Amino acid sequence: MPQTPLGITLDEPDVRALIRLVTASDGQPPGRDGAIVTFLGTVRGENLGRRVVELEYQAYEPLAVRAFGVIAAEIADAWPEARVALHHRIGTLRPGDVSVAIAAASPHRAEAFKACRYAIERIKQIAPIWKREVFDGGEAWIEGSTADPSDSAARQAAYERACR
Amino acid sequence: MQVTIRLFAGLRDIAGAADLVREVPAGATVEQAWQGLAGEFPAMAPHRASLSAAVNAEYARFTRALAAGDEVVFLPPVSGG
Numbered sequence: 001m002p003q004t005p006l007g008i009t010l011d012e013p014d015v016r017a018l019i020r021l022v023t024a025s026d027g028q029p030p031g032r033d034g035a036i037v038t039f040l041g042t043v044r045g046e047n048l049g050r051r052v053v054e055l056e057y058q059a060y061e062p063l064a065v066r067a068f069g070v071i072a073a074e075i076a077d078a079w080p081e082a083r084v085a086l087h088h089r090i091g092t093l094r095p096g097d098v099s100v101a102i103a104a105a106s107p108h109r110a111e112a113f114k115a116c117r118y119a120i121e122r123i124k125q126i127a128p129i130w131k132r133e134v135f136d137g138g139e140a141w142i143e144g145s146t147a148d149p150s151d152s153a154a155r156q157a158a159y160e161r162a163c164r
Numbered sequence: 165m166q167v168t169i170r171l172f173a174g175l176r177d178i179a180g181a182a183d184l185v186r187e188v189p190a191g192a193t194v195e196q197a198w199q200g201l202a203g204e205f206p207a208m209a210p211h212r213a214s215l216s217a218a219v220n221a222e223y224a225r226f227t228r229a230l231a232a233g234d235e236v237v238f239l240p241p242v243s244g245g
Contacts (some may be wrong), residue, residue, distance in 0.1 A: 002231045041219050041245050050197030059244070060237055062221035088244060098245055120245060126216070128237075130173035141174045143241035149223055 005085035006068035013087040013101035015040065022085035023105040035109035037116040039102040045095035050135040057090040057099065060128040064088065068148050073123045075104075075115045078159065082106040082115035088129060101133075114127045114162045120159035125151075165190050165232035167197060173240045178207045188230060194219065195226040197236050214241050 002008050005021040015038050023033055045052050064092055068086060086102040093099055100123065104116035123129070125145045132141050145154065169184045176182055179201075180188040188197050194217045217224050218237040232234065 057240075058176075060170070060172060060239065061224070063218050063237070064244075067219065124242070124245045126171070126242070127244040128239050128242055130240065131243045134175070141177075141240070142243040142245040143214070145240045145241055146214050147205075147223070147239055162186070 002087060005083075006065055006072060007087050008064055009089050010091050011089070013040070015097050015101050015103065017086060017107075018085040018101055018103035022083050022105045026041040031152065032107060033105040033112075034107045035112040036103055036105045037109070037112040038104075039100075039116050039120055040098050040121065042057055043093045043095045043097045043099055047133060047135070053134045053136065054095075055093045055099070056132040056134065057088075057093065058130045058132075059088065059090045063128045067127045067149065068123075069146075070126065071119055074122065077116060078118065079111040079115050081108075082111040084115055084119050086119055086123070088123065088127065090129070100108065106124050113124045118158055118162035119128055121161050122155070125154050125158060160161070165192075165230075167230055168235045169197065169201060170235060170237045174238070175211065175238055175240060178205050179211070182192075190232075192230050193226065194228045194230065194236060194242055197230060198226065198238060201238070211238075211240060215239060228241055 001011050071096050084104045088100045102116050102119045104112045106112040126147050126149045166185055167188055171179050216239045221234050
């Protein structure tokens with residue numbers, strides 16, 4: 001498991017480790033945060049009406065970690081007191097497995113919830129990670145967003161989802 | 165000059181390889197490297213409209229000029245999460 005707040009992992013993400021990383025990431029004393037919001041993305045056993053057997057995740061790791069850094073910087077810009085730690089798993093996952101874990105911390109809950117939601121929305125937009133779905137009767141690469149961190153409309157859409 | 169091309173997802177399946185080392189003209193752009201690749205693997209050509217690109221682990225535009233030894237990555241639409 002990565003010992004850094006932002007990383008790619010072959011193992012199941014450890015949400016307790018993420019909580020430690022997000023609350024201890026800058027050497028501040030404990031007690032600064034009044035809220036920690038966590039999110040786990042898990043493999044759903046049904047997609048588009050078909051039964052999912054497994055998902056195979058690939059990542060371009062150095063750029064993925066940089067994209068996570070972009071997301072963390074955007075969060076610091078939008079909610080200056082909030083911080084996030086996040087680990088995304090790669091490899092072959094089965095229904096019920098955790099694919100991504102996020103911990104967002106802030107002195108107040110509203111910003112922690114927003115930062116956590118924003119992080120997962122932006123991961124889906126700009127992180128160079130792909131999944132191949134193996135389902136009953138076939139397999140297909142799932143295609144979401146064309147990754148462009150400078151697309152301000154996408155960034156704004158993620159912000160609005162986080163804040164509604 | 166030689167560049168390394170890294171492929172992911174459907175593009176990797178088409179090439180049957182994760183990494184390719186290819187010769188491109190001196191000063192070639194990312195777009196020219198793509199054209200060479202799509203010429204070698206015609207099944208890749210329809211993907212162009214939805215791709216983004218990276219050079220040396222930073223997002224890059226297709227107009228970016230390459231240097232010898234650069235790592236060029238073509239990124240299909242992402243689907244993390």
